[in-house]
Amino acid sequence: MTPALTLLGWAVVVGPAGTRLLSRSARLRQIPGTAVWLWLGLSTSVVIALVLAGLALALPRLPATATVADFFHACASAVQLQYSTPGGRTASALGIVLSLLLVARLAFVGLGQRRSSRRLHSEHDRLVTVARTGGHPPLAQDVALVRHHEPAAWCTGGRSRHIVVTTAASAALTESQLGAVIEHERAHLRRHHHAAVTWASWLETALCGWLGTRRSRLQVEDLVELDADDAVTERDRGDLARAVLIMALGQAPRTTVSSLGATGGAVAERVARLRGPATASAAGRWLRLLIVTGVVPALLAGPVALLLAPGVRGALAGLCPLLY
Amino acid sequence: MTALGSLERAVMERLWAWDRPASVREVLDDLLQDRPLAYTTVMTVLDNLHRKGVVMREKHGRAYSYRAARSLETWTADQLDDVLAGVGNRGGVLLKFVERMSPAEREHLRTLMNELDAPNS
Numbered sequence: 001m002t003p004a005l006t007l008l009g010w011a012v013v014v015g016p017a018g019t020r021l022l023s024r025s026a027r028l029r030q031i032p033g034t035a036v037w038l039w040l041g042l043s044t045s046v047v048i049a050l051v052l053a054g055l056a057l058a059l060p061r062l063p064a065t066a067t068v069a070d071f072f073h074a075c076a077s078a079v080q081l082q083y084s085t086p087g088g089r090t091a092s093a094l095g096i097v098l099s100l101l102l103v104a105r106l107a108f109v110g111l112g113q114r115r116s117s118r119r120l121h122s123e124h125d126r127l128v129t130v131a132r133t134g135g136h137p138p139l140a141q142d143v144a145l146v147r148h149h150e151p152a153a154w155c156t157g158g159r160s161r162h163i164v165v166t167t168a169a170s171a172a173l174t175e176s177q178l179g180a181v182i183e184h185e186r187a188h189l190r191r192h193h194h195a196a197v198t199w200a201s202w203l204e205t206a207l208c209g210w211l212g213t214r215r216s217r218l219q220v221e222d223l224v225e226l227d228a229d230d231a232v233t234e235r236d237r238g239d240l241a242r243a244v245l246i247m248a249l250g251q252a253p254r255t256t257v258s259s260l261g262a263t264g265g266a267v268a269e270r271v272a273r274l275r276g277p278a279t280a281s282a283a284g285r286w287l288r289l290l291i292v293t294g295v296v297p298a299l300l301a302g303p304v305a306l307l308l309a310p311g312v313r314g315a316l317a318g319l320c321p322l323l324y
Numbered sequence: 325m326t327a328l329g330s331l332e333r334a335v336m337e338r339l340w341a342w343d344r345p346a347s348v349r350e351v352l353d354d355l356l357q358d359r360p361l362a363y364t365t366v367m368t369v370l371d372n373l374h375r376k377g378v379v380m381r382e383k384h385g386r387a388y389s390y391r392a393a394r395s396l397e398t399w400t401a402d403q404l405d406d407v408l409a410g411v412g413n414r415g416g417v418l419l420k421f422v423e424r425m426s427p428a429e430r431e432h433l434r435t436l437m438n439e440l441d442a443p444n445s
Contacts, residue, residue, distance in 0.1 A: 113415045119327040120417045124407070126333070130400045148404045153421040166404075181421055188419050197416030205415075224419065245437045247422045251408065254424040267422060267429070271436055 003083060004095065006306050007053035011211055014299075015046040019212030023219065027287060029269070032226035034288045036196050039223070041296035043203045043216040049303035050207075051102050056307055057095025059083040078317050082310035102206075109206045113198065121160050128162055143182055145170060151250035155185040157194025172246050180232050180240040181247075187231030193224035222266045229270055234278055241274035326376065326403070331369050334358070339379060340396040345389035 019042065022028060028035040060080045085091040131146035139145055143163045151169035156162045163185040170178060188194065200217040207213045232240050248267050328336060338354055339346060352366045370390050373379045378399075381388040394402065407413070409424060425433065 116327075117415050117417050119329075120413070123327040123403075124418070127400060127403050127407075130396065131404060146404065148401065148408075150408055152408050154407065154418050156418055158417065184421065185419075193419060194416045197419065201415045242440060244422055245433055245440065248425055248433050249430060249437060251422070251424050253427050253430060254409075267425070267433060268436060271433075271440075275440075 003059075003307055003310050004053045004056040004085070007049045007056055007303055010303055010306060011046045011049040011053065014049070014302075015042065015211035015213070018042045019215045019219075023215065027284075029223075029226065029273075030281075031284050031288050031291075032223040032230065033191065034291050036193075036220055036223045036227065037296050038291050039216045039219050040196060040199055041299040043200060043213050045299040045303060046211045046213070047102075047106070047203055047207065048300065049306075051099050052303050052307045054095040054097075054099030054102065056083060057085060057087075058092045058099070059311075060085070061089065061092040062096075075315075075317075079311045079314040082314040106202075106206045110202055113202055113205070117158065117198070121156060121158065124156055124162070125160050128164060139165060139170065139178065140182060142186070150252060151247045153181050153185060153247070155188050157189055157192065158198075161189050163189070168250065169247060172250055173243055174239070176236065177239045177243040177246070180236040181243050183232045183236065184228045184240060187228040188224065191224075191227060191231070193228065196220055196224060225266070225270060226273065229274055230278060237274045237278065241271045244270055244274070326378070326406070328378075331361075331365070332373055332378075335366065335369050335373065336378065336392065339390065339392040340399075343392075343395075345382065345391040347384075347387055347389050349387075351390070 022035075022038065022042065028038065060083045087094070128144045128146060131148070132144050142161075143165055145165055145167060148166035149168050151166060151172045153163070153165045153169055155164065163182060165178070165181070169181070173181065197217070197220055200213075200220040204213040204217040229237075229240060244267060334355060335351055338351055348363065348367045348370060351370065352361060352363055355361050355366065370379060370381070370388075374381050374390070378393055379390045380393045381390045392399070407418065408420075410420075
């Protein structure tokens with residue numbers, strides 16, 4: 001029972017406690033691109049731990065255990081004993097059912113997300129084709145200018161990549177501000193931010209937002225904006241800060257309580273960051289290295305290690321217990 | 325954003341182009357030039373579009389005639405409104421430069437804008 005409980009504990013403690021800890025860290029906001037990896041690693045780790053917790057319950061009854069023990073020339077009973085549960089067959093059956101259910105839910109949510117994303121993409125492509133202004137000269141080869149009365153810009157990633165700017169935005173911003181906005185959108189596409197948000201959203205939906213997955217998705221959405229802001233040149237940061245405010249104030253007020261996207265606080269944070277210089281301190285570089293090469297791999301490998309550790313201990317024991 | 329299916333889109337393209345009421349039979353006859361379809365399939369699609377509010381219908385004798393509830397231009401503008409309001413954007417398909425703000429949040433941002441406009445900022 002212990003490996004299953006340990007893995008369950010990992011999911012229940014590491015997920016929520018980790019999200020609280022990471023949310024409070026101001027340092028992570030200085031390295032948003034790396035922080036995205038950390039948040040995704042945390043949520044993924046929680047899901048892996050849950051799947052493996054069910055598997056750990058089922059392990060004593062799985063023929064694979066004996067095969068693995070054979071491979072290591074170890075005693076199968078010694079390995080299986082490490083995973084034995086008081087629940088016996090019932091607990092094992094329950095474990096495998098729960099693991100399969102979670103994997104099935106992940107697949108179901110992933111496929112649903114893929115289908116709705118395809119639909120949204122093709123609808124958006126048609127929309128851009130119809131709304132694209134014929135008369136204006138194109139802003140840039142990869143930018144579509146669409147007729148709309150609100151200043152806005154967005155981009156779509158994945159199967160059809162578009163950068164879209166409205167006519168109102170083009171009129172409200174200076175040339176250099178517009179250039180900075182387009183650079184920001186290009187950074188989203190170059191750095192595959194859509195994939196990061198999609199991944200976070202997939203895990204959130206699959207786990208119904210529990211165990212920190214909702215907070216993780218919201219943080220990833222904020223962080224990709226900060227990361228794209230950091231992609232513009234030092235010279236353009238002031239222009240981008242002003243463009244953020246012009247666009248936010250030029251759009252209609254939000255009438256519904258939306259869980260999606262940036263809040264006013266996040267926009268204010270973006271402006272404050274952009275008004276300061278872009279600094280990549282030595283400490284920041286070390287933190288980046290530590291997260292990418294140490295923390296994220298540890299988060300992903302941790303649940304696997306917790307699952308395997310008792311088995312390895314049993315295999316190394318060398319003695320075969322007498323089972324009655 | 326109201327995503328239309330491929331058949332819904334094909335039906336709407338005809339209604340937008342004709343800009344007049346059309347019966348199920350008329351729509352079907354035109355669609356048959358591209359692909360084989362049953363009368364009931366087109367009737368169901370138009371019924372669904374009516375339920376979604378995309379088309380209006382009037383009874384003529386025993387059959388309904390359908391027309392687009394909004395012109396293609398108005399539909400497009402409404403769809404863009406939905407994009408800006410974040411409707412239907414789940415799963416990171418669209419990343420917007422800034423989201424719409426609540427009135428209270430806008431007040432805060434206005435203060436920031438004034439700071440930015442101040443001569444010594």
